Amino acid sequence: MHRAALLLAALLLSSLSACGEPDPNAGVYLCTEVTVGEDVVRPDELYSGEVRLELRSHGAGRLSLGENEGDLRWTLEGEKLSVDFNGISCPGRLADGTIRLDLLGEGVVLTLVREDLAALLPTPTPQPELFSRCVGEYYGWWEIEGSAGSMPDTWYDCCASVVRTEDGLVLTLWDEQTSRMQPMGALSLVGEGESLRLDGGWFWYDDAAEDNCAVSFEDGRFELNGHHDAEGERFDWRIRLRPWGADWEDTEERPYSYRFWYLPLIEAGESMPDTISGK
DSSP, rough: OOOHHHHHHHHHHHHHHHSSSOOTOOHHHEEEEEETEEEEEEEGGOOSSOEEEEOGGGEEEEETTTTTTEEEEEEEEEEEEEEEEETEEEEEETTTEEEEEETTTTEEEEEEEHHHHHHOOOOOOOOHHHHHHHOOEEEEEEEEEEOSSSOOOOEEEEEEEEOOOOSEEEEEETTTTSOSSSEEEEEEEEEEETTEEEEEETTTTTEEOOOOOEEEEETEEEEEEEEETTTEEEEEEEEEEETTTTTOOTOOOTTTTTIIIIIIHHHTTOOOSSSOOOO
């Protein structure tokens, strides 16, 4: 009996030890970036305070979004992570110490890195505050001047979307003959302080070079001036953009479709469409 009791105790201790082993995926994960639609931003741009996810053993955990936090349950099948937060399922992926979590299933995706690995990441270079003011959707016109090819000197209505990336901004442009999905250009912009400059991209079948393009952003308006030389076409071009919803009543240089296409959409409270129509 004595030996049997010792054996039983040993088995119980072994069982408790096995149950008490920490889950290798448990730990604190710190948010390094947030993807909202096409925009990638730092967590401190959206939340006041730390953004972190704590996964505890046996499926418990806690999520902190700045000043808001709460308990959660989580499961992991392979790399497929499922987090139940306040009764709402948040799908995600956990691999190599990094979590990509679709917050509340609403397309706001958190990228979180395990605390010990996050300490090894390089400190990101702060982006200018100007970038936050640039992000958005725009309407305006672009113009060809001094053409030395088959393209006539003319101008076209255009729309643009400016999104933030890890490296800077991307301005995507489309006119009456193109669309958001098949644009006429995508320009990469970087900056310091209140200044922007071109850092690559393309425009009208031509690589965009910094020394061929000047960029300014003031009072919420973009102005870009560049030179095109490709496919046998050479001309100077100008782009003038104002935020979608702004008026142009202070100038005679308005987009051609301003009154009969743009204003009716604005008055109806419509968001910017993917194509320009009505001409």
